[in-house]
Each structure stands twice: as structure tokens, then as C-alpha cells.
Amino acid sequence: MEKEDKSEIVSITSRKLVPYILLFGLYLISYGHFSPGGGFQGGVVLGAGIILLCLSRGISSTEINFPPRKITFLEISMITAFILLGIAGLIMGGSFLSNILPGKAEEVPTPGFIFLLDLVIGLKAGAGIILIFYSFLAK
Amino acid sequence: MNNIPLFLIIIPLFAACLILLINFFKPHPGLTQLISLSSIIISLIILGFSTIHILIEKQTLIYNLGGWEELVGISLHLDGLAWFSSSSGAIIALFSLVYSLKEKIYQYKFYFFFSILVTGMQGVVLTHDIFNMFVFFEILSIASYILIAYSQEGKAIKASFHYLIISSLGASLFLLGIGLIYQGCGSLSLTQIGKTFSIERGIPSSMFQLTISLIVVGIGIRAAFIPLHLWLPDAHGYAPTPVSALLSGITIKISFLAIWRIISILEAINSQHFFLWIGSLTALIPVIWALSQTDIKKLLAYHSISQMGFIIVSFGIGSALSLTGSLYHFLNHSFFKSLLFFSMGAVIYTTGKRDLRKLSGLFKKMPWVAVPSLIGALSISGIPPFNGFVSRTLIATSLKKYPLPLFFIFLASVGTAASFIKLMMIFLSKEKVKPLPHKKIKKAPKTMIYLLITLSIISLLSGIFPSWIVKVISNFILLKDLPSPIKIYSFSNIGKSLLIFVLGIFLYKFITTKYGKQILLRIRDTEPGLNNSLLLVILSLILFFILTIPGKY
């Protein structure tokens, strides 16, 4: 997308909107164990925010802030972290993906293990969505 | 000990993640291959440890994910059938990886998706939760779509797209079936479904039958039953050779074993009996197309469908003898079909050609590829003393009461013999076409040749000593006693297989005449496309539903 093609309205609206979208994504991730939401949903909202940035600012200037290589690394490390968390549960708690932290899932201040899982899944899903979008736009 | 089912799934998955992680900064081809090989070897060692528990003490190892009890959570069951298919899958995956080491066109992404494919396979086999089975099926399929299109040639991409569309439609149908089950009994655990989802417990019989049809057709697309098989020849033919061997050798049969498990849990006797007809037609019809093929790998792919027919037909009978024959053929087919795929892959690797009209007189140039592939061809044609003979004899013996399916199976065997004589002519015939210049022929790597020799020794040994394997399958895996000891190497059985071989030679003579060639050319041009195969899915769903309504058959 060239610079001349951009509409003023789209670019300003999306610039104002993107932080709130990202914040909403983080909210969905961090309250997923307690209310509707969760890792994947929040991650997709995070990804959608960055896709909106791509659409309004053009892909090349977005790639400066969110470089594909770093996002790839995020995705790979998150999927590894998920399996490591599962194995940690196996070693400490007796079964795969069981709770290794103190705290219960029902309480917001100490959400325990499930928050970690939601975070890992959320970052992984968001990174995946962004990468799919990047690779379709690549020339 | 109870963690074994979990580890079988986690280890390949973790290996896949490690492969991605170590290749992120700098490509490490050697380390990548080491990780993927060692993950499968570790799985095999673990399976070896569990042998005593499963086969001798006849236990089922149950693992409940997350510590939830079985009715609520997901549980993994490692019973005899799962042990059997899981270990044969791991062995064939190991052989495929060893083959792929020397072809040097595979990057780390290949090994990543290969490990994911193995994960999906083990998951489908082990899981005892029907929705979880759907998820593992999708993992397996997504990895296989990508691996089929790995060469990025036009035909491979088209085949992969065809497979994707049709098997996603199948997945939707399967999911609809799961929805009906959940509506009927409110549980997804196969144990609970078996207890509550039945006509006696108040499920309307039409609903029951609709569920069975949706599940059978949905998974059946991946197991390549007769009207649903149209995606397979292209997909398995144009995939990279190690992937073709794994897909043809194990994956389609694992899909069938999933149907096996669900049908035997739901006790749908009508549907099981109907597999007699599906199986015999599945054995017969693809052979006609296989005879007409000129692409060496596509010919093998058509025979994979036909050999699936042998496995399916003996499942349809349902007696102890026929089920033993079915599993024995499962094992044998995965060995000799991967042997054939590897040797044809070696031919393509050395000569760079895959059209059998352009290949001839290769026996002198590569005897160490030719002898194993001849052994493979003799096995698949059912010539004693190779393993194909044994399992086909078991199947034919158990089919005695059903003359028409037996006749179809007989015709299919004749066609198989003829088309493998046609294939083996690339080694045995004299160089009539322009001889290939000697410079163009590379040497097959030693690893490939050792692999081919190992597989042919296995094919020979499991043919010579059948009674031991038959006993293991019937008594320890199926937990059923055979009615009486069967004599496999009897005079009449050997005579029958020689009769099939002689008729096969006559058929081969016929298709090499001018008239026969014209017929084959017509057949080759009638390969239905994607639209027709989608229509056939809908049609076969309706037909299966109508034909298996209880009481009618």
C-alpha cells in the first residue's frame, strides 16, 4: 500500500482504536478463567489489532514495529513453553497440565496455573494470526 | 507406567517444537534429523516396555489427562489394538525417516511436519474421547496436506487441495455425527457412549443409523472406501516418497481402525456386515485403474486402495479368524507397500524418471534395488512363501461362506498380479526403448539399499513363520481364540495362488495387445475430478444410510 492511497479518517481512527483493541485482548486473556474469553479469543483480538494497523499504515511500516522474525520467535517459544508447562505439571502435580502454582482458579487475584496457560496460548494465537496475515501479503 | 500413552503423544510433539526452536537462529540439518529419529526410537522403546503389561498381563493402560476422571475428562487408552497400530506406525515412521535422510531435498520444515504427523497418528490411535479423536484427525490431516504439497509441483498442489476440500467435508460430517451422539447420550467418552448410545436405551433407530452413516462416511474419506477414494492416487502418488510410504502404509489404515473401534463400541452389527460389500468392491474396482497407470508411484497408490479392500472385507465378516486376517494384512501391507514405495522412490532418485514406459532393463544397473522390489511385488501378489500369501489365505478362508465377495477378491488378486508384472517389467524387460545413458544414472545411497533389504527380510520372515504372528494377533491383541489351527501352506492354497499368478500372466498378455492398450487408454482418461468426488460423498452418505437400516439387510 502506498502512502498516497491512505485516507486520513482511516489512519486516525485506527491509530486511536488499536491501543484499546490490544487492551481488550489482554483483558480477555487475563480474565479468561473467570468470565467469557480465554487464551485463543484474546490472542485473536490482539492479532486483529495489529492487522488493523497493517491495513491503515501499510505493511512495511508495521513490520518495523512488529518484525516478522521476532513474532515467529514468540510463536515458537510459546508452543514450547506450553508443552514445558504441561510436563512441569506432570512432574510436580502428578498429571499432565495439572496445577503447579498455589492458588485456585476461581479467585481473581491468584488465578494460579490457568492464567499462565491462557497467556501462553494467547500470545501464540496472536502471533500465529499475524504471521498468517504477513505471509499472505508477502510478495 | 500409566504415563506411557501420554508420552507416546508428547514425545513427537516436543520433538517438533525442538526442531523449530533449534533451526530458528541457524539451520542445523544434522541435529534436526537426530531429534526426529530419536523421538521415534524413544517411542518404540517405551512401547517395548509396555509390551509385558498389555500383551501378557492383558491390561489396558489408562491415562486421564489433567487428573479428571474418565467420564468428565479426556482419557487415553493403550489396549491391544492401540498397541498394535501404534507400534506398527512408529516402525514405518522410523523407516520413512531413515529413507528421507539421504534424499537431501528436505529442510527442517519437513521434519517438523513429519513429527506432527506422527503425533496425530498416535493421538488418533490412543484417544478414548470421540471429540479428541476428531481433533487429532485434523492435526494429522493438516500435516499431511502440507507434506503432500511439499515438492510444490503443480500436480502435488492440486492433489493436496483436492484432499483438503474433500476431507474437510468429511470432517464436518464426522463432527455432525459427534453432535448427534452428544445429543443422544450427553457424553463424549467412548466407554460411556458404548453403554448409553444404543437402540435398546431409547435412541430412535433412524437417528442411530444416521449417526453411524455420518461417522463412517466422514472418517471413511480418509480411509479411502470405494466411492470416496478419488483423492488418494494423486495425493499418495505425488507426495515425497517417505511421506507416500507413511500415508499409504499406516495413515489410511489408522483411519479405518478408528471406524473399527467406533463400530465395535456401538455394536452396529448391520453396518459392520455391510463392510463385506464395501470391502470387496474396494478391492476390485481400483485395480482396473491401477492396470492402466503409467506413473510408477500412482500405480502403487491405486493398489493401496485395493489392499485396503482386503482389510475392510475381513472386518465385515467379524469372526475371530477374519479379524486376525485383517490385522495380519494390515501389518503385512504396511511392510511390503513401504518396501515398494521406497524401491520405486530409489528408481526415481537414480534415474529421474517416473513413467514406466520410459524405464526398462534396470535389473543389471541396480540389482540391489531390483531384488527387494521383486520381493515386494511377489508379496503383494500373494505368492508363497511371502507374507502377502499368508494373510490373503486367512482372508479367503474366512470368506468361504460368501461366494460373491470371494469372487471379487479373487478377480482383484488376478488384477494385482497382472499390474505388478507390468510394473516389474521396468527391471526384467530388455532395453527396448532408447537406453538411458550411463552417466545419467546416479547410484542409490547405501542407506536406502540397507533399508530395502531389511524390509524384504521382514516380508520373507513374516511369511515363513506365520503361526507365531497369527497366535500373537488372535490371542493377545484381539483376545479371541481361533476355532481350530489353520493350515496355511496346504496344497490347495498354494495351488490357488499359483492359479491366480498364471491368470495374472494371461491378463498381462491381454493388456499388452493392441486392443487391450486401447481399453486401458480409455480407462486412464476417466479419472473423475473434484466436483464428482464431492457428489459421490453425498451419494454414498445417502446410500449407506438407506442400505444399513436395521432389519432390512
Added chain:
Amino acid sequence: MEFYLAFLILFIGVWGMVSKENVIKKIIGLNITNSAVILFFILVGHHYGSTAPIMEKGVKDVVDPLPQALMITTIVIGICLTSLALALALKIYRKYNTLNISRIEKLAKDE
């Protein structure tokens, strides 16, 4: 009533997959089929007057949360399949310069 709607949508999706020649339209048909099954599954766990399964004080009549959790998984799989199918369609277009499936099959056969 809603069950019939789900099946109607299912048939529309299958019709799109079978009858359309364009590869992209086939993928859209696949998506519609998938959505119909998701709708069906959600309906299985639902009945009139029930609320969302957030267990606070005073909440009694809730829908079955299990089908919803399962359908999230199905949606994820659907996204993966769609993006993979679109990537394959892109590759096919770059190779054969057409999106018409019969022409693609003809070109692949003559290759």
C-alpha cells in the same frame, strides 16, 4: 426449528462446494458447512431461557458449557484449514493462472 435452519445452512455450504467452479468459492462453501456444524453443536447444548454459564450467586438455569468449549476448538481448526486452503489456492493461481477447478485439473493432466 433452529435445527432445520442448521441443516439448511449445511446444505447451502455443500451446494456451494459441489456446484461452484471457482476455487475460492469452494473454500467459502467449506466455511459455511463448518459454521453450520458449529451452529448445530451450540444448539445441542442450549434450551430457551437459560443464561451464560458464569457461576455467580443466584444463577441457576445455565446452558451446557461443553459444546461451546468444543466449538472454540473447531473454530481454531477451521481457521487453520481456511488459511491453508487459501495458501494452496494462491500457489495454484501462480502456477496455472486460473482459479477454475476444471481448467486446473485439465492443465495438471496435460502437464
